[in-house]
Amino acid sequence: MPTPVSAIYKLGIPHNKFSLTMPDGTYYPDFITTPDKRPVEFLKNFNRIRTKPWEDCSFLDLGCSEGTTTLGLSQMGSTVYGVEGRADGIDRANVLKAIVDFKKTHFSVDNVNNESAFREVDGIFNAGILYHLENPVEMIERCCKYAKSFVYVDTGHAPKNEEERRDSKFSPYFGREFTIEYRGLKLKAVDFAEPGDTREKVNGMRRGPRSGIGNSNSVWLAHESLIELMEKLGFPYHETIKYVPIIPRLRTCFFREPPTASATSLTLLQPLPPAESVDAAIQRTVARDLEFLAQTDSEITLVGRDPLMTQVRQMLEENGIGVNNDVVVPGVHGDVIPTGVLNKLLADKTGIIVIAAPNPAKTIHPLVKMDRFELAITSLAISLSPNSD
C-alpha cells in the first residue's frame, strides 16, 4: 500500500529547487511548480547507448538532496540509488518514495568523498555536486570506475576567460586559478568559496542544506579539463547539452562507447503522478492544509503583513483554526524578509508557521536555515496572491 500524501506534514520544511508531483495532483513543495527536466534528459541520453531492457538497468544519483531527481530517474522502472550526505534529505526522500510507491528506488546517507557512496551501475547522475567538493578529480575517477557506460555531469565550471569570470553571478566567490597535474594532463581549476563556517548547526541555525559538507572551499574544473579527464578515464565521447554562461554551468553527457546520433523522445514506463493545473493543485493543497491545521495540537504562528495577514487569518478562522501568535514583519507588501530579522521576530516560537507574505517561497529560505519549525504552510498565501512567486 502506498503511503498517503498526508505523510508530507511530518517532513519539516523542504529545501528543494524543483517540485515533485503527488498522487493527489498537488506539488511538493506546493510553492514550487517547476518540474526538474534533468532526470528525463539523463534517461533520453542514456537510451542512446542502452543495450538491455530498462528493468535491468541501474543508476546512481550522487548528492541527491531530497530525492526528487532520484525518483525522476526511476521513471523507466530501473533500479536507482540516491546517496546524500545530509540525513534529513534522505528522511524526506524515503517518505516521498513511499508516497509515489517506487519500489526499486533506494536511498542512503553517505558522503560522496567516501568510496562507499559508489557502486557499479550503468549510469551515474552527477548533478549539482561536483562543484561542492574540494577534490573533484577523485570523484570523477570514481564515477568512471563505477559507471559502466554513461555519466551525466551538471556542474559549475572554472570560467574560460577573464570576461566570463567577471560576468559570472558568482564572481565574488571565485579565488585563485591553478593547474592540477593529473597523469600527464594539466587540468585548469579555480577555488570557490563555500559558506565559511563549516559547522552544520550553530545557535539554532543550520548551514545552507544545499552547500558542500564540511568544506569552506570547493574546486571548479574548467569544462575542457573535465572533458580531457573523462577521456583519460575511459569516456572519450561527450555531448554538451546546456551552457549557462552567467554561472558558468554546463550539462554534459559522457559515453564510454559512441552513442546513436541524437536523443529521441521516451515513453516513461513508470511515470511520476501527473500534476493538476497550477490553480487546481493549489486549491487542493489549501483544502488539505486546512484539514491538517484543524486537527493539529502544535502551536500556530502567522507570519507576514497586511493585507495578506488579515485575509489568511480570516481563512483560518472560517475553518475553526485558532492562531497562537501573530508576527508582523516590517517593510512593505512584497519585500523579502531578511533571515536575521525573521530569526529575531521568531526567537521564542516553535511549531507550525503559516506564511502570509506574497512571496512565500522567498520566506521559506530563512525558515529552512532556522531549522526548528515543524512545518511552514504556504498554500493560503499563494491562493490569495497567485501572481507572486
Ligand SMILES: C[S@@+](CC[C@H](N)C(=O)[O-])C[C@H]1O[C@@H](n2cnc3c(N)ncnc32)[C@H](O)[C@@H]1O
Ligand atoms: C546543490 S544541491 C544539488 C541537489 C541535486 N543533486 C540537484 O542537482 O538538484 C547539493 C546536494 O549535495 C549534498 N552534498 C554536498 N556535499 C556533499 C558530500 N560531500 N557528500 C554527500 N552529499 C553532499 C548537499 O547536501 C545537497 O543536498
